[in-house]
Amino acid sequence: MKSYDIVIVGGGPAGLAAAVAAKKAGNDSILILERDHELGGILNQCIHNGFGLHTFKEELTGPEYASRYIDQVLELGIDYRLNTMVMDIAPDKTVTAMNREDGMFTVPAKAVILAMGCRERPRGALNIPGYRPAGIYSAGTAQRLVNIEGYMPGKEVVILGSGDIGLIMARRMTFEGAKVQCVAEIMPYSGGLKRNIVQCLNDYNIPLLLSHTVVDIKGRERVEGVTIAEVDGNMKPIPGTEKFYSCDTLMLSTGLIPENELSRSAGVAMNPVTSGPVVNESFETSIEGVFACGNVLHVHDLVDYVSEEAAKAGEHAAAYVANGREEAAEDITVTAKGGARYTVPSTVSLDRLGDLLTIRFRVGAVYKDAFVSVYLDDERVTHQKKRIIAPGEMEQVILKKEQLTSHEGLKNITVTVETE
Amino acid sequence: MYDIIIIGAGVTGAAVARELSRYDARICVLEREEDVCCGTSKANSAIVHAGFDAAEGSLMARFNVRGNELMEGLAKDLDIPFKRNGSLVVCIHKEELDGLKDLYDRGVKNGVPDLKILSREELLEMEPNLSENAEGALYAPTGGIICPFKLNIALAENAFVNGVEFRFNTRAEQLTRDEEGLWHIRTNNGEYVTRYVVNAAGLYSDYFHNMVSEKKIHITPRRGDYCILDKETGDLVEKTIFPQPSKMGKGILVAPTIHGNLFVGPTAVDIEDKESTATTQDGIAQLIEKGGMYVKDLPIKKVITSFAGLRAHEDGHEFILGEPEDAPHFIDCAGIESPGLTSCPAIGEYIAEMMRDMMDLKEKENWIGTRKDVVSTEGLSLEERNALIKENPAFGTIICRCESVTEGEILDAIHRPLGARSLDGVKRRTRAGMGRCQAGFCSPRVMEILHRELGLPMEEIKKSSGKSNMVFYRTKEEGGHTA
Numbered sequence: 001m002k003s004y005d006i007v008i009v010g011g012g013p014a015g016l017a018a019a020v021a022a023k024k025a026g027n028d029s030i031l032i033l034e035r036d037h038e039l040g041g042i043l044n045q046c047i048h049n050g051f052g053l054h055t056f057k058e059e060l061t062g063p064e065y066a067s068r069y070i071d072q073v074l075e076l077g078i079d080y081r082l083n084t085m086v087m088d089i090a091p092d093k094t095v096t097a098m099n100r101e102d103g104m105f106t107v108p109a110k111a112v113i114l115a116m117g118c119r120e121r122p123r124g125a126l127n128i129p130g131y132r133p134a135g136i137y138s139a140g141t142a143q144r145l146v147n148i149e150g151y152m153p154g155k156e157v158v159i160l161g162s163g164d165i166g167l168i169m170a171r172r173m174t175f176e177g178a179k180v181q182c183v184a185e186i187m188p189y190s191g192g193l194k195r196n197i198v199q200c201l202n203d204y205n206i207p208l209l210l211s212h213t214v215v216d217i218k219g220r221e222r223v224e225g226v227t228i229a230e231v232d233g234n235m236k237p238i239p240g241t242e243k244f245y246s247c248d249t250l251m252l253s254t255g256l257i258p259e260n261e262l263s264r265s266a267g268v269a270m271n272p273v274t275s276g277p278v279v280n281e282s283f284e285t286s287i288e289g290v291f292a293c294g295n296v297l298h299v300h301d302l303v304d305y306v307s308e309e310a311a312k313a314g315e316h317a318a319a320y321v322a323n324g325r326e327e328a329a330e331d332i333t334v335t336a337k338g339g340a341r342y343t344v345p346s347t348v349s350l351d352r353l354g355d356l357l358t359i360r361f362r363v364g365a366v367y368k369d370a371f372v373s374v375y376l377d378d379e380r381v382t383h384q385k386k387r388i389i390a391p392g393e394m395e396q397v398i399l400k401k402e403q404l405t406s407h408e409g410l411k412n413i414t415v416t417v418e419t420e
Numbered sequence: 421m422y423d424i425i426i427i428g429a430g431v432t433g434a435a436v437a438r439e440l441s442r443y444d445a446r447i448c449v450l451e452r453e454e455d456v457c458c459g460t461s462k463a464n465s466a467i468v469h470a471g472f473d474a475a476e477g478s479l480m481a482r483f484n485v486r487g488n489e490l491m492e493g494l495a496k497d498l499d500i501p502f503k504r505n506g507s508l509v510v511c512i513h514k515e516e517l518d519g520l521k522d523l524y525d526r527g528v529k530n531g532v533p534d535l536k537i538l539s540r541e542e543l544l545e546m547e548p549n550l551s552e553n554a555e556g557a558l559y560a561p562t563g564g565i566i567c568p569f570k571l572n573i574a575l576a577e578n579a580f581v582n583g584v585e586f587r588f589n590t591r592a593e594q595l596t597r598d599e600e601g602l603w604h605i606r607t608n609n610g611e612y613v614t615r616y617v618v619n620a621a622g623l624y625s626d627y628f629h630n631m632v633s634e635k636k637i638h639i640t641p642r643r644g645d646y647c648i649l650d651k652e653t654g655d656l657v658e659k660t661i662f663p664q665p666s667k668m669g670k671g672i673l674v675a676p677t678i679h680g681n682l683f684v685g686p687t688a689v690d691i692e693d694k695e696s697t698a699t700t701q702d703g704i705a706q707l708i709e710k711g712g713m714y715v716k717d718l719p720i721k722k723v724i725t726s727f728a729g730l731r732a733h734e735d736g737h738e739f740i741l742g743e744p745e746d747a748p749h750f751i752d753c754a755g756i757e758s759p760g761l762t763s764c765p766a767i768g769e770y771i772a773e774m775m776r777d778m779m780d781l782k783e784k785e786n787w788i789g790t791r792k793d794v795v796s797t798e799g800l801s802l803e804e805r806n807a808l809i810k811e812n813p814a815f816g817t818i819i820c821r822c823e824s825v826t827e828g829e830i831l832d833a834i835h836r837p838l839g840a841r842s843l844d845g846v847k848r849r850t851r852a853g854m855g856r857c858q859a860g861f862c863s864p865r866v867m868e869i870l871h872r873e874l875g876l877p878m879e880e881i882k883k884s885s886g887k888s889n890m891v892f893y894r895t896k897e898e899g900g901h902t903a
Binding site (some may be wrong): 035083085087096098099100101102103104105106119120122123124125127129131132133134138140141148149150151152153154155176200215216217218219221222237248262381386 | 549647648695697698699700701703704723724725726727802805806809810813814816817818819821824856857858859860861863864867878879882884885886887888889890891892893895896
């Protein structure tokens, strides 16, 4: 296989937006490697609406949103390979991939964009006791079976975890005639978007049991029911609160894990909080010329932000290929403190930064009437009151470059949540 | 009519079948599940024990040591992975050190080669991630690890290729002996008649034994919970780490698996229900606590799955092998608990030779003693992969991304002798679905392949036996819940 300037690993929303932006930034040698049989990634199975409100100012379904980018990729003549699994990314940016037609092949690249997305946390990782019958599905797998393959994985469903896919699937299964008994969430708050709780649970009278978890799974061959118990402040089940729910299916929506096996083996430095790469303002990882964007970087709730972030990664990758690594001012660190769990990016170089710096982060608990604050070294420059800040919704602060340059000798930017 | 019917296609039944397949005889294996390796054989520690633990002079000691000797050659012949990684019985209290000497002496008497008692320093040099509290250990270099699924599957496949019949989804229910001395086995799939019966029914071996003999035996299901950890933790320890054994068994181990994961387990709880393979909260909590006593910073957060297995514990804690006095032509392989997996090659050899002599069986001229495993693409070079893909493009498509299993491997698993017919069958033969995402990614894809290759409707694709169907109906085709 010939060499490319930019190889993009993954043809989902992040990979597509990165490719389009890199092309528009002037690079003509881009290859997208996608493991599925079509471009679009997980959006293809997200047939519900609600995508694109920020990007296109209209409400699209997942496949519609994806097609806006796929059309651009086709129009711009960007190369891509489907049914192709990337097997390895070497630190020198040689990408090894494999498919039926080309066999196993290597593609030397000047820049690599990591856009592999994320996977779902499985039952095994949750230590849920009980049997291991058929009928235990991660919500995304069930979504694929229903929306892509066209089969019903269950008729009577309990959902554990209130992540967005679980909420969406509660409604989806209801539409297809299944009875969704309840959604149990071990935390005292939901992990999903508020609008999904309203539109997917409340509208269909599906109970959301906060501070509850599954403590037993019954059924040797197929799930026959689950026992749900309330949990205490340490997330330990409270004896005496157990209640049995009859069901043939247990769906899990208990968290997404950025899929960074390739990044790790390439030697990319990881952030233990996000399980994604550590990146700078240009979405560049610890390996020069290797960029990361989308859910492989940190798990998003809105695809619009994935596209925005990925477009920047694409532009920076194109600039890197065109200009190489330019001499730049020393990095400013970005730190999460207090309620903020992490920030993307982790470092900023003022020379490489555009006009605006967007810092995205998530909080570790629910805050009401709290303030999102930003400190430049010790000086507080942002103190923005928010009615509610929740772990399920990604937050952002936007700083102007002038703010940063006018703060002489800036070493650190801190993002924190303050109660007053 | 058969010459020999073996009840149970676990590792013992399969080992006996394979050894008996050397002889001219009509042999059939009855298995209640849809595949081989569905009971105790699929849920155990997968350790090839050295043999220092079993009581001196016991059948367990004899068959353990012999089984360990045979395993290496057998693994080569059957093309399955086996590694002598060595075993360590680690003491974390000074007062346990005397117990080590007893184990050492017992091991020497049992004929275990190359045993050695290690000082704290020698031990920590060998296994630097052990607990700071480690005081010393018994080291048995002949201890090993194996893939229990592949061992069971390979033995059965090899038996099948040599003419042994297998009847799946066939549950033996009643045994009676007619006036001519023939055994009649009533099953859910009709009656089978045979001259000889081998009772390799695992947890139910007491049920069949007691049906034909007045000398009763009693099997207690002894449940053990296990956790399997992500492959990134697989090199935490190189050897199998045992605590000191107790009357409930060999204790909670921490060990690498042959495929590079780490496992912690098993617990030991005596229960009544022979079907109760559910894990428990207490069990998992115990694993976390006790496993953590022997290694530093056990990365328990990296658990990818947990499961429970049931040991077929006979009251006398001893293998019961051979013909009861009052049940002619009924051959027990009962009470096969640890070191049962290790012992199976020796049990197969012993039972087959015994039956050869009893039945005056003649060796086949064309017996095939070897087989090739499912093609594994793991670790192949680019050139080797491409040669394979050129021959069959299915080897170019990854189906299980966590374990890098290709479609070609899955097709091989389905179409080979005694091939896979379920998701679990594919999983045990290829590891598709055994990785860190636990089949979230590959299960719809494997379902699709099974559907296509076996010509079964999607609604009939199962995880394993019985009613373990994966999906119920096509969307829009039925009225759903109320239909």
